[in-house]
Amino acid sequence: MSVSEDIVELGASFFRRGLTFGRTGNISAVDTDGTVLCTPTGVSLDSLRPETLSRITVNGTHLDGPQPTKEAFLHVALYRARRDARAVVHTHSTHSVAVSCLRDVDRRNALPLLTAYYAMRVGALPLLPYHAPGDERLGSVAELAAAKHHALLLSNHGPIVAGADLAGAADALEEIEETAKLYLLLRGHAVNPVTRDEARRLEEMYR
Numbered sequence: 111m112s113v114s115e116d117i118v119e120l121g122a123s124f125f126r127r128g129l130t131f132g133r134t135g136n137i138s139a140v141d142t143d144g145t146v147l148c149t150p151t152g153v154s155l156d157s158l159r160p161e162t163l164s165r166i167t168v169n170g171t172h173l174d175g176p177q178p179t180k181e182a183f184l185h186v187a188l189y190r191a192r193r194d195a196r197a198v199v200h201t202h203s204t205h206s207v208a209v210s211c212l213r214d215v216d217r218r219n220a221l222p223l224l225t226a227y228y229a230m231r232v233g234a235l236p237l238l239p240y241h242a243p244g245d246e247r248l249g250s251v252a253e254l255a256a257a258k259h260h261a262l263l264l265s266n267h268g269p270i271v272a273g274a275d276l277a278g279a280a281d282a283l284e285e286i287e288e289t290a291k292l293y294l295l296l297r298g299h300a301v302n303p304v305t306r307d308e309a310r311r312l313e314e315m316y317r
Contacts (some may be wrong), residue, residue: 113141114160116276117148121155124201124280129287130155135201135268136179139276140189148185163207170298180244187249188272191293193257195272197279202268205290210237210263219288220263222303229286229309232261235317240265261286 111119118138124137135155138148147163149155164178170186172178173235179185185198209220220237221231231241236255241248241264252270254264261271261282271312273279304312 112138112160114147114163117163118160120156120199120276120280121149121158124199125154125156126168129203129284130201137197137199137276138180138182140195141165142167142241144168145173146185146189148178148182159177183246184252184270188256188270189242191253192260192272195260196274197276198267198270198272198284199276199279200270201283201287203283203287203290206263206269206287208219208294209290210217210265210269213233221286221293222288222301223306223309224292224301224303226304226308226312228285228289229304229312231282232289233252233309233313234259235261235263235269235286237263240267243267256283257299291307292317 121137124135131154133154138146141147143202146166146168148166149158150162150164161289162176165174166174166182167174168189170183188198189195191199209215215237216235218236221235236259238251238255248271252262256272257316261269263269269283271283273282
């Protein structure tokens with residue numbers, strides 16, 4: 111399939127499985143010519159079509175198609191910070207957003223290492239300060255954090271993840287949502303997380 115078809119398929123999958131809702135969330139991927147295809151503003155991820163995606167440069171200049179998502183600047187920030195990234199996904203997944211609203215989470219790492227797959231696919235998840243949706247001042251904050259972390263959690267907003275491809279970015283985002291769900295289910299209980307040593311070993315093996 112083409113990059114545009116992959117974006118359409120992933121958007122429908124996210125929507126169908128409740129990882130996003132309404133007209134929230136956005137997806138982008140680097141096309142074969144080096145430009146970036148991204149979801150347009152104001153469109154539900156379950157109604158995307160290849161011919162209605164937006165095309166921008168890696169610097170955010172709008173080239174073709176409808177207006178890109180108002181959060182295209184965040185995607186561009188992650189591409190700048192992570193030269194190996196070929197895809198960026200962002201959703202308002204319920205449990206991840208719930209964690210992003212909590213007062214007592216560690217802003218350096220919002221979720222504990224509850225499972226091996228979380229350690230493998232995500233690692234640390236910094237919680238970025240609140241900015242209103244579309245506030246481009248968040249771009250420089252996200253770019254700085256993304257230099258060290260491919261997955262970020264936006265306060266009162268949701269996760270954004272860069273990956274080597276759409277599948278990898280989606281895997282990490284889904285792992286964040288499932289771990290957020292576990293974290294909320296386990297609040298108030300003593301837990302036995304994956305150790306830091308084991309997390310480092312898994313990272314060396316799989317990332």
